[in-house]
Amino acid sequence: MYADWDAGVARQGRALDTLLTAALGPGPHTVLDSACGIGTQALGLAVLGHRVTGADLSPVSAVRGAREAAGRGLALPVAAADMRALPFADASFDAVVCADNALPHLLTATDVRAALAETLRVLRPGGLVLLSTRPYTELRRARQQSRTAAFARQEGFRDTVWHGRADTGFHQPVLAARRPG
Numbered sequence: 001m002y003a004d005w006d007a008g009v010a011r012q013g014r015a016l017d018t019l020l021t022a023a024l025g026p027g028p029h030t031v032l033d034s035a036c037g038i039g040t041q042a043l044g045l046a047v048l049g050h051r052v053t054g055a056d057l058s059p060v061s062a063v064r065g066a067r068e069a070a071g072r073g074l075a076l077p078v079a080a081a082d083m084r085a086l087p088f089a090d091a092s093f094d095a096v097v098c099a100d101n102a103l104p105h106l107l108t109a110t111d112v113r114a115a116l117a118e119t120l121r122v123l124r125p126g127g128l129v130l131l132s133t134r135p136y137t138e139l140r141r142a143r144q145q146s147r148t149a150a151f152a153r154q155e156g157f158r159d160t161v162w163h164g165r166a167d168t169g170f171h172q173p174v175l176a177a178r179r180p181g
Contacts, residue, residue, distance in 0.1 A: 005040070012099070013044020016130060019176050020050070020095055023128045029094035032122060034083045034115075035102030039065030039076065045097070046074040053088070055081040084114040091124040099132040126181030 020029055028049040033042040036054030038061050046052045046069060056062040059080035069076030081087050083098065084106075096119045106112050119129055 009040055009044045010047070011044075012041050013046075013048055016041060016045055016097060016099075017048050017050070019130055020045075020128060023176060023178060024094055024126075030092070031095045031097060032086075032088065032093040033097045033099070034086065034119065035098050035100070036065050036078065037061045037100065037102075039068045041097050041099045042076055043069055043072065043074065046076055047072065052076055053093075054078040055083065055086060055088075057082050084111060084118055086118045086122050088122045090121055091127075092122050093127060094124055095128040095130065096123050097130045099130070101133055103131055104133055120179060123179045125179055127179045129177045129179070131177075 017027070020027060020031070028051055031042075031045055031050050031052045033039075033045075033052060033054045036042045036056045037058070039054060042052045042054045042065060054062060054065050054076055055078065056065070057080070062078040062080050066076050066078045079087055083102070098115075098119070103112060103115060106115055123129060
């Protein structure tokens with residue numbers, strides 16, 4: 001996916017760090033990457049000093065993320081976990097990241113609501129959620145067979161801001177939403 005994965009890790013880490021700092025003040029922050037995969041965002045944040053925990057539905061991906069972190073001298077505790085049933089205590093994280101279009105992979109509105117409810121549960125009051133999604137409208141124009149994603153409004157978030165791709169360094173838009181404190 002990346003011509004230079006390490007450069008992508010660094011770029012995305014800086015972009016997320018900028019959003020975290022703008023919303024929560026200077027870090028380090030405790031961050032859950034709820035769909036960490038092999039660690040693209042988690043590693044980028046960890047190298048900047050954030051205390052990151054990774055979770056992914058794929059045990060193989062989660063273990064690879066931990067291995068990538070260890071190879072860089074970083075701590076990245078990981079769990080094989082479904083974002084609809086996170087194995088973490090209530091209010092344990094300053095921020096939750098769900099990037100690279102993981103949320104739209106859930107197939108029903110009920111599943112999306114369950115994942116967002118779990119995100120709220122593990123997020124401390126005043127904490128920040130960062131979601132990135134693919135620009136389906138653009139993809140649809142380019143590839144007519146692509147389908148758009150539909151989302152129901154999730155109660156419990158405030159100060160929701162969509163950041164365009166140019167102002168984040170991501171390839172897709174990023175949603176930043178605060179949990180009421």
